Amino acid sequence: MKRVYMDHAGTTPVRREVLEAMLPYFTERFGNASTIYSYGREAKSAIEEAREKVAHLIGADPREVFFTAGGTESDNWAIRGIAHANKEKGKHIITSSIEHHAVLHTCEDLEKEGFKVTYLPVDKYGLVKVEDVINAITDETILVTIMHANNEIGTIEPIAEIGKALKKLDRKIYFHTDAVQTVGKIPVNVDELGVDLLSISAHKIYGPKGVGALYIRKGTKIKPFMTGGAQENKRRAGTENVPGIVGFGKAAELAEKELMEQYEKLSYLRDKLIKGIMERIPHVILNGHPTQRLPHNVNVCFKYIEGESLLLNLDMKGICASSGSACTSGSLEPSHVLLAIGLPHEIAHGSLRLTLGRDNTEEDVDYVLEVLPGIVEKLRSMSPLFPSKGGN
Amino acid sequence: MEMKEVYLDNSATTKVAKEAVDAMVHALTVAFGNPSSLHRKGMEAEKIVNKAREKLALFLGVKAREIYFTSGGTESNNLAIKGAAYARRRYGKHLITTSIEHPSVLEVFKQLEEEGFSVTYLDVDEKGHINLEELKQAIKPDTVVVSIMYVNNEVGSIQPIQDAAKIISQNKNTLFHVDAVQAFGKISLIPNLSGVHLLSLSAHKIYGPKGVGALFVREGTKITPLFNGGGQEEGLRSGTENVPGIAGFSAAAELVFKNFGAWQAKMRELKERLKTGILSEIPDTVLNGPDDGAPHILNISFLGTKAEVLLHALESHGIYVSTGSACSSHKNARSHVLAAMGKTAEEIEGAIRFSLSPFLSIEDIDYTVEILKKEVNELRKYVRR
Numbered sequence: 001m002k003r004v005y006m007d008h009a010g011t012t013p014v015r016r017e018v019l020e021a022m023l024p025y026f027t028e029r030f031g032n033a034s035t036i037y038s039y040g041r042e043a044k045s046a047i048e049e050a051r052e053k054v055a056h057l058i059g060a061d062p063r064e065v066f067f068t069a070g071g072t073e074s075d076n077w078a079i080r081g082i083a084h085a086n087k088e089k090g091k092h093i094i095t096s097s098i099e100h101h102a103v104l105h106t107c108e109d110l111e112k113e114g115f116k117v118t119y120l121p122v123d124k125y126g127l128v129k130v131e132d133v134i135n136a137i138t139d140e141t142i143l144v145t146i147m148h149a150n151n152e153i154g155t156i157e158p159i160a161e162i163g164k165a166l167k168k169l170d171r172k173i174y175f176h177t178d179a180v181q182t183v184g185k186i187p188v189n190v191d192e193l194g195v196d197l198l199s200i201s202a203h204k205i206y207g208p209k210g211v212g213a214l215y216i217r218k219g220t221k222i223k224p225f226m227t228g229g230a231q232e233n234k235r236r237a238g239t240e241n242v243p244g245i246v247g248f249g250k251a252a253e254l255a256e257k258e259l260m261e262q263y264e265k266l267s268y269l270r271d272k273l274i275k276g277i278m279e280r281i282p283h284v285i286l287n288g289h290p291t292q293r294l295p296h297n298v299n300v301c302f303k304y305i306e307g308e309s310l311l312l313n314l315d316m317k318g319i320c321a322s323s324g325s326a327c328t329s330g331s332l333e334p335s336h337v338l339l340a341i342g343l344p345h346e347i348a349h350g351s352l353r354l355t356l357g358r359d360n361t362e363e364d365v366d367y368v369l370e371v372l373p374g375i376v377e378k379l380r381s382m383s384p385l386f387p388s389k390g391g392n
Numbered sequence: 393m394e395m396k397e398v399y400l401d402n403s404a405t406t407k408v409a410k411e412a413v414d415a416m417v418h419a420l421t422v423a424f425g426n427p428s429s430l431h432r433k434g435m436e437a438e439k440i441v442n443k444a445r446e447k448l449a450l451f452l453g454v455k456a457r458e459i460y461f462t463s464g465g466t467e468s469n470n471l472a473i474k475g476a477a478y479a480r481r482r483y484g485k486h487l488i489t490t491s492i493e494h495p496s497v498l499e500v501f502k503q504l505e506e507e508g509f510s511v512t513y514l515d516v517d518e519k520g521h522i523n524l525e526e527l528k529q530a531i532k533p534d535t536v537v538v539s540i541m542y543v544n545n546e547v548g549s550i551q552p553i554q555d556a557a558k559i560i561s562q563n564k565n566t567l568f569h570v571d572a573v574q575a576f577g578k579i580s581l582i583p584n585l586s587g588v589h590l591l592s593l594s595a596h597k598i599y600g601p602k603g604v605g606a607l608f609v610r611e612g613t614k615i616t617p618l619f620n621g622g623g624q625e626e627g628l629r630s631g632t633e634n635v636p637g638i639a640g641f642s643a644a645a646e647l648v649f650k651n652f653g654a655w656q657a658k659m660r661e662l663k664e665r666l667k668t669g670i671l672s673e674i675p676d677t678v679l680n681g682p683d684d685g686a687p688h689i690l691n692i693s694f695l696g697t698k699a700e701v702l703l704h705a706l707e708s709h710g711i712y713v714s715t716g717s718a719c720s721s722h723k724n725a726r727s728h729v730l731a732a733m734g735k736t737a738e739e740i741e742g743a744i745r746f747s748l749s750p751f752l753s754i755e756d757i758d759y760t761v762e763i764l765k766k767e768v769n770e771l772r773k774y775v776r777r
Contacts, residue, residue: 210634228496241603
């Protein structure tokens with residue numbers, strides 16, 4: 001059977017070059033980077049080399065890049081670390097209602113500690129309005145955290161514009177962006193975006209799971225999150241995951257090198273996929289912005305269909321897809337993102353996210369377009385909600 | 393000719409076993425899915441994580457659902473101690489630990505002190521053991537967490553965890569956390585971790601990969617998560633599971649437990665030989681820590697030498713040792729463990745930690761003793777005594 005993996009926003013396979021870069025650090029170069037003899041120095045310099053590559057990818061100084069165990073830790077560290085270090089200045093945080101749960105649940109947790117959080121609404125495309133951010137600011141605001149692009153619907157937020165607007169204010173409000181879905185997919189530059197903190201994950205860019213990074217602009221007042229040894233310039237304790245970090249560095253290097261080529265390839269396939277679905281299947285809604293959108297993201301809702309049965313049917317045809325965020329796939333609640341863009345529950349339940357990757361081909365897209373209409377039709381014929389022929 | 397290499401820093405980190413590398417490569421490339429995904433790639437990954445959880449639980453004699461994966465020993469310690477202290481705050485704000493814990497425990501307690509908790513640091517004797525009577529005296533009605541390491545990472549002393557658990561269990565509001573990073577796979581832990589509520593593990597100390605560890609949380613014990621997010625690990629530890637790391641951890645643990653008796657005996661033999669060799673053949677050497685202790689850790693002071701200089705002298709012969717905990721190597725600080733044991737400044741300054749693996753040979757040990765004899769003698773010529 002043909003196998004098509006179209007869940008690259010969920011996770012990506014580690015690419016060969018990345019694996020090869022990692023392997024020596026499990027065995028012959030296995031040292032603890034904190035030790036002071038050759039094995040340690042070798043590990044340490046491998047980490048610093050990776051730090052340069054990751055920094056380069058986002059236009060940062062390597063000294064501003066700190067390795068973590070992944071995107072979730074980076075988001076938690078950024079938000080909690082800023083909140084706890086700056087609470088004397090105020091206890092108000094601004095975010096959006098469509099953030100990843102690593103951001104949303106962290107903000108909710110801070111509310112329990114006495115912080116106030118504004119969850120900004122988004123428009124029907126999932127866009128946050130710059131003026132909404134500025135209008136939400138109070139004397140108490142210490143942090144704005146808005147994702148660079150949404151993981152479910154692929155909408156790219158106006159981060160640079162928000163960054164500019166925040167800079168015009170007469171006092172410093174820290175600005176964090178969760179860039180887990182954009183790094184390696186579209187150009188990301190911390191200065192152009194005007195952010196103080198930015199979260200990245202390796203396993204979304206063909207690097208390994210269990211490693212990520214937080215960019216922290218020089219001069220940012222943030223509390224450490226993981227305490228213990230003096231690793232990561234005393235900001236993140238724990239023996240460094242050397243092979244993971246090396247793999248992340250390699251993945252970052254390759255992502256930067258191939259960015260434009262992949263951008264073109266993926267957006268071509270994305271557009272073909274969207275166009276094909278819209279043409280071949282009735283009662284479909286495209287979720288997310290039509291143009292201001294991640295190059296690899298397709299998210300649609302099929303009316304009168306339950307997303308989970310659609311996934312299982314696709315899986316039987318060898319197609320790996322998702323109904324939204326992988327992290328909430330297990331839950332029966334419809335996506336908070338789809339509800340936030342104004343979809344009713346019953347339509348939000350019929351969502352399908354297809355996220356493309358570097359291994360996907362035009363044949364893969366054709367195959368999906370070939371099997372998807374039949375599955376949708378079959379599921380609709382079994383649905384009590386589907387209006388019979390002649391209806392709309 | 394290639395220089396002989398003798399790696400004697402296995403408490404800092406270990407070389408990943410082939411079995412673990414193979415398991416990881418499979419999870420990195422073939423079973424690469426996100427365990428939270430509903431498709432087959434996701435389920436394949438989820439199965440790996442569940443199997444690993446079952447295996448670790450089996451080795452500890454606990455239930456699979458009591459094992460939570462983390463990014464390593466430091467995170468496990470942070471999660472256990474902060475999580476327990478925050479969750480139990482309403483019962484009291486007194487905490488107990490020892491003065492010889494790993495920095496990832498001590499620093500957490502320091503932070504909690506800043507947040508208004510009070511901490512009692514138990515002393516240790518000259519061999520690095522706590523006094524159970526002192527523990528008994530220290531526990532008050534408002535004591536909510538006691539954290540005691542199983543095996544000390546610098547000197548190898550083994551704490552009386554079973555007896556401590558009995559004492560602690562008399563206070564129903566107190567949770568008992570054990571940092572077992574240096575004990576797991578090296579010594580037999582108490583059966584079923586009886587009386588222990590929380591226990592930290594790390595993969596890279598047992599021939600598994602860096603960046604992964606676990607926390608045992610006894611069923612019914614509520615602790616506050618460090619992170620929030622996708623709700624993985626029953627909501628206790630959000631974040632996409634490090635499937636390759638977890639696969640490597642479980643493969644390494646399996647290897648260790650398959651060879652447990654043989655490896656333990658081998659390390660004991662090597663340690664005994666190294667200890668006797670040094671103490672009998674090199675004058676002015678002092679054993680730090682207990683006579684027996686953990687099978688893989690030996691700490692000896694070479695009086696009249698500076699440990700760091702000796703370390704580099706040994707390195708030039710392909711012998712890798714450490715001056716204490718790797719995690720504090722860069723801080724230039726004197727060992728807090730040796731200081732707590734009442735060691736003199738000269739003893740602390742000349743202390744070297746040798747940490748063994750079963751993959752070393754008698755020849756490696758004899759070579760180390762030979763080189764030590766020569767280098768210590770050489771270094772002492774330049775130091776005024």
